[in-house]
Amino acid sequence: MTTAIQKEMKHLAKEAQKASKVLAVTSTEVKNRLLRRMAEALKKNRRALLRANRKDLALASRKGSSKAFLDRLLLDEKGIQGMAESLLTIARLNDPVGEVIQMSRRPSGLMIGKIRVPLGVIAIIYESRPNVTSDSAGLCLKAGNAVILKGGSEASASNQAITHLLQQLLKKEGIPPAAISLVRHAGHDAVRALLREDQFISLVIPRGGESLIREVARLSKIPVIKHYKGICHVYVDSECDLNMAESIAMNAKVQRPATCNAMETLLVHEEVAPRFLPPLIHRLRDVGVEIRGCDRTRKLVKGLKRATEKDWRSEYLDLILSVRIVKDLSEAIAHITEYGSMHTDTIVTENHDHAMRFLREVDSACVFVNASTRMSDGGVFGMGAEIGISTEKLHARGPMGLTELTSYKFIGLGNGQIRT
Amino acid sequence: MTTAIQKEMKHLAKEAQKASKVLAVTSTEVKNRLLRRMAEALKKNRRALLRANRKDLALASRKGSSKAFLDRLLLDEKGIQGMAESLLTIARLNDPVGEVIQMSRRPSGLMIGKIRVPLGVIAIIYESRPNVTSDSAGLCLKAGNAVILKGGSEASASNQAITHLLQQLLKKEGIPPAAISLVRHAGHDAVRALLREDQFISLVIPRGGESLIREVARLSKIPVIKHYKGICHVYVDSECDLNMAESIAMNAKVQRPATCNAMETLLVHEEVAPRFLPPLIHRLRDVGVEIRGCDRTRKLVKGLKRATEKDWRSEYLDLILSVRIVKDLSEAIAHITEYGSMHTDTIVTENHDHAMRFLREVDSACVFVNASTRMSDGGVFGMGAEIGISTEKLHARGPMGLTELTSYKFIGLGNGQIRT
Numbered sequence: 001m002t003t004a005i006q007k008e009m010k011h012l013a014k015e016a017q018k019a020s021k022v023l024a025v026t027s028t029e030v031k032n033r034l035l036r037r038m039a040e041a042l043k044k045n046r047r048a049l050l051r052a053n054r055k056d057l058a059l060a061s062r063k064g065s066s067k068a069f070l071d072r073l074l075l076d077e078k079g080i081q082g083m084a085e086s087l088l089t090i091a092r093l094n095d096p097v098g099e100v101i102q103m104s105r106r107p108s109g110l111m112i113g114k115i116r117v118p119l120g121v122i123a124i125i126y127e128s129r130p131n132v133t134s135d136s137a138g139l140c141l142k143a144g145n146a147v148i149l150k151g152g153s154e155a156s157a158s159n160q161a162i163t164h165l166l167q168q169l170l171k172k173e174g175i176p177p178a179a180i181s182l183v184r185h186a187g188h189d190a191v192r193a194l195l196r197e198d199q200f201i202s203l204v205i206p207r208g209g210e211s212l213i214r215e216v217a218r219l220s221k222i223p224v225i226k227h228y229k230g231i232c233h234v235y236v237d238s239e240c241d242l243n244m245a246e247s248i249a250m251n252a253k254v255q256r257p258a259t260c261n262a263m264e265t266l267l268v269h270e271e272v273a274p275r276f277l278p279p280l281i282h283r284l285r286d287v288g289v290e291i292r293g294c295d296r297t298r299k300l301v302k303g304l305k306r307a308t309e310k311d312w313r314s315e316y317l318d319l320i321l322s323v324r325i326v327k328d329l330s331e332a333i334a335h336i337t338e339y340g341s342m343h344t345d346t347i348v349t350e351n352h353d354h355a356m357r358f359l360r361e362v363d364s365a366c367v368f369v370n371a372s373t374r375m376s377d378g379g380v381f382g383m384g385a386e387i388g389i390s391t392e393k394l395h396a397r398g399p400m401g402l403t404e405l406t407s408y409k410f411i412g413l414g415n416g417q418i419r420t
Numbered sequence: 421m422t423t424a425i426q427k428e429m430k431h432l433a434k435e436a437q438k439a440s441k442v443l444a445v446t447s448t449e450v451k452n453r454l455l456r457r458m459a460e461a462l463k464k465n466r467r468a469l470l471r472a473n474r475k476d477l478a479l480a481s482r483k484g485s486s487k488a489f490l491d492r493l494l495l496d497e498k499g500i501q502g503m504a505e506s507l508l509t510i511a512r513l514n515d516p517v518g519e520v521i522q523m524s525r526r527p528s529g530l531m532i533g534k535i536r537v538p539l540g541v542i543a544i545i546y547e548s549r550p551n552v553t554s555d556s557a558g559l560c561l562k563a564g565n566a567v568i569l570k571g572g573s574e575a576s577a578s579n580q581a582i583t584h585l586l587q588q589l590l591k592k593e594g595i596p597p598a599a600i601s602l603v604r605h606a607g608h609d610a611v612r613a614l615l616r617e618d619q620f621i622s623l624v625i626p627r628g629g630e631s632l633i634r635e636v637a638r639l640s641k642i643p644v645i646k647h648y649k650g651i652c653h654v655y656v657d658s659e660c661d662l663n664m665a666e667s668i669a670m671n672a673k674v675q676r677p678a679t680c681n682a683m684e685t686l687l688v689h690e691e692v693a694p695r696f697l698p699p700l701i702h703r704l705r706d707v708g709v710e711i712r713g714c715d716r717t718r719k720l721v722k723g724l725k726r727a728t729e730k731d732w733r734s735e736y737l738d739l740i741l742s743v744r745i746v747k748d749l750s751e752a753i754a755h756i757t758e759y760g761s762m763h764t765d766t767i768v769t770e771n772h773d774h775a776m777r778f779l780r781e782v783d784s785a786c787v788f789v790n791a792s793t794r795m796s797d798g799g800v801f802g803m804g805a806e807i808g809i810s811t812e813k814l815h816a817r818g819p820m821g822l823t824e825l826t827s828y829k830f831i832g833l834g835n836g837q838i839r840t
Contacts, residue, residue: 394622397829410785418794
C-alpha cells in the first residue's frame with residue numbers, strides 16, 4: 001500500500017525531474033545570474049535567516065543537544081557571508097555542461113566526441129550544517145541538475161528559510177522552483193520513500209556520520225556516492241627529510257582534527273623511528289594530542305597508551321593519534337590496505353622507487369607523496385568547490401566538484417555514414 | 421541462514437578480489453602475452469571447444485529450443501577464430517591502467533593528477549553466446565580486473581571449456597586462476613547470492629534480454645551498468661538530402677535488425693514525407709520489412725498496418741519498422757523523449773540549428789547527425805572492443821570499452837605541502 005508520504009515523495013521527485021529538464025537547457029548566463037542573485041538574497045535577508053536559525057537552536061538546546069551539535073547547527077553573520085561567497089565562487093567556475101571532452105575523426109569521416117550533460121536529479125541527504133543547503137543547491141544548479149535536499153530535522157527552520165529564498169529567485173527566472181526542492185518531513189519514512197524513486201532521481205549523496213551513510217546505502221534503489229570515513233595515514237619512510245615529515249605529520253593531525261582528511265594513524269619506518277618519534281610525540285603532546293602507540297613505539301617513548309586493534313580502525317576526528325613502527329614499505333602498505341578507509345594516504349620519502357610503489361599499490365582515492373593528507377580537498381585540487389568526497393570506484397572518486405555532477409553523451413557528426 | 425550456495429558465492433567473490441589485487445599490479449607486457457597465448461590456446465583446442473559446444477547444443481535442442489536460440493548458442497570454427505581475434509585485438513589496445521589523465525601544478529606547487537586504476541572485480545551475467553565468455557574475460561584482464569562470469573546454463577559445457585583453457589594460462593603466469601572465475605551453478609540462487617557480495621564485487625554488467633537485466637537490477641546490492649533495450653530513432657528533417665536520408669534509414673533498419681542499435685521507429689517531417697516515404701517504404705518492403713504507420717503515413721502508402729501506442733514502445737529486433745510523420749523538430753524530439761530508450765537517435769538534416777538543437781535536447785547515450793544509428797558501436801567509435809552499452813548516466817554512458825572498466829585515483833606529488 002502506498003502511504004501518503006510515499007505519494008508525496010514520488011510527486012516531489014517527479015516535479016524535480018521536470019524542473020531538471022528545464023535546467024538542463026538553461027544557459028550559463030542565466031545560471032550565473034541566478035547564483036549571484038542568490039548570494040545577494042542571502043545577505044539581504046540575513047535577519048530572517050538568523051531568526052529561523054535561532055528557532056532551530058532553541059529547540060535543539062531544549063532537547064539537550066551537545067555543544068558540538070549546536071556548533072554545527074549555528075548560523076551566524078559570518079556563516080551567511082560564507083554561504084553567499086560560496087555561491088559567488090560557484091558562479092565564477094566554468095560551466096561543465098556542454099563541454100566537449102573528446103572529439104576525433106574516425107576513419108569513416110564520422111566525428112565522434114563526448115559532451116558533458118547534467119545528471120538530472122540529485123538528492124542530498126545530510127545532517128545539521130545549514131550551509132550545506134545553499135552550497136549543494138548552488139553546485140547542482142550550476143551543473144544543470146535539480147536537487148532534492150533532505151537536511152536534518154534539527155535544522156528545518158533554517159533550511160526552509162534558505163530554500164524559500166532560493167526558490168523565489170528561480171521563479172523570477174521562469175525556472176520551476178522544484179529545481180531546488182526541500183523535503184519538509186522529519187524522520188526516516190520520507191528518506192526511505194525518497195530512496196525508492198530511482199525512476200526520477202539519478203544520484204544520492206549522503207553527507208554526515210557513518211551511520212546515516214550506511215543507512216542510506218542500505219535503503220537506496222538509486223546509486224549512492226559516499227565515503228564512510230577517513231582513516232588517513234602518513235607513512236614516514238626510511239629515506240626522507242625528517243623535518244618535512246614532522247611538519248606534514250603535525251599539519252595532518254593538528255590543523256583541523258575533526259575533518260575526514262586529518263591523519264588518524266602515523267606509520268614510521270623502524271630505521272628512523274628512534275630519531276623521529278620522540279621529538280614529534282613530544283611536540284604533539286604539547287598541543288594536546290593523545291598518543292596511542294604500538295609496543296615498539298611505547299618502548300621509545302614512555303607513558304603512552306597502547307594502541308589496540310580497534311585503534312587502527314578508528315576515525316578519531318579528534319586530537320588522538322595512533323602510531324605504529326613498521327619494518328619496511330611493504331608493511332606500511334599492508335597496514336594501510338588492512339585498516340585504511342581508502343580516503344587519503346601519504347608517504348614522506350626521498351626515494352623515487354618507494355614513492356612510485358606507494359602511489360601504485362595504495363588503493364585509496366587520494367595518494368600523496370610528501371604532502372599533508374589535509375591537502376585532499378576540492379578547493380586545494382582546483383575544483384573551486386566540493387559537493388563531497390567519494391571512496392567509491394564508480395563514477396567519481398575523491399573530492400567531487402562540478403564535473404562529477406555531470407554525465408556525458410556521445411555525439412556523432414556525419415555526412416551520411418552507414419555501417420557496412 | 422546462509423545456504424551452501426551463498427557460502428560458495430562469497431568464497432568465489434573473495435578469491436576473485438584477491439586475484440584482482442595481483443592483476444592490478446601485473447605489467448602490460450604480461451597481460452598482453454597472456455591475451456596472445458589465450459588466443460592461441462582457443463585455436464589449438466578448437467576440437468575440444470566444438471565438442472563441448474555440441475553437448476550444449478544437443479541438450480538445448482532436446483529441450484526444444486528455438487532455431488534463433490540454437491543459433492546464438494552455436495560455436496563453429498569461424499566463431500572460435502573470431503574469439504581468438506578479439507583477444508588479439510584486445511592485446512593490441514593501449515593499457516588504460518596507469519594512464520595519467522590530468523596533471524597540473526597547483527599554486528602551492530603540489531602536482532595534482534588523476535591516474536587510471538582497475539575497478540577490482542566485475543561480474544558479467546549473460547545469456548547464451550559463448551563468445552561473451554572470452555571477450556569479457558579478455559577485456560577485464562586487460563583493464564586489470566578480475567571477472568566473475570555467469571553465463572546461461574544452456575552454454576555451461578562451452579563456457580567451462582573456454583574458462584578452463586584461460587585459467588590454465590593464468591596459472592602458468594603465476595596469476596591466481598580466480599582472476600577469471602566461472603559460476604558453475606545453474607539457476608537463480610547463485611545469481612541472487614552473487615549480487616549480494618558488494619564487499620568484494622565492484623560492478624555488475626548484465627547482458628541479454630530485458631527481463632534478465634531487470635531481474636539483475638532488482639536483486640543487486642552492487643552497482644549495475646546496463647541498457648534495457650534500444651528503441652532507436654531516425655528523424656528525417658524538412659531540410660535534408662533525401663538520398664542520404666534513404667541510405668541511412670535503409671542501413672539503420674536492414675543491415676542487422678537484431679542488434680540494439682538498429683532503428684525501430686522512423687520519424688519524418690511532414691513537408692518531405694510525401695516525396696520521401698513512398699519510395700523508401702517500397703524499398704523496405706522489397707527486402708521484407710513490415711511497416712507499421714501512423715494514420716498520415718497510411719494515407720500516403722496504402723495497405724500498411726496501423727502503428728499502435730505499443731509499437732512506439734517496441735524494440736522489434738526484427739524486420740519491422742514503425743513510421744510516424746511529425747509536424748516539426750519539436751514533435752520529433754518530444755516523440756523520442758516519450759518513447760525512446762535513451763540509446764541512439766539520429767537526425768538527418770542540412771540545417772545547422774536543427775542539428776544543434778537535436779544534439780542538445782535529445783537525452784540519449786548517442787546522438788548523431790547524418791549517420792546511421794548502426795554506427796553506435798565501440799569498434800566504430802575507436803574503442804577497439806566493447807563490453808556493453810550503457811544507458812545509465814553514472815560512470816559510463818554509451819558503448820563501454822577498456823577505459824570504462826577502470827576507475828581513477830588522485831595522486832599528489834609534493835615537496836612538503838601542508839594546509840594553512
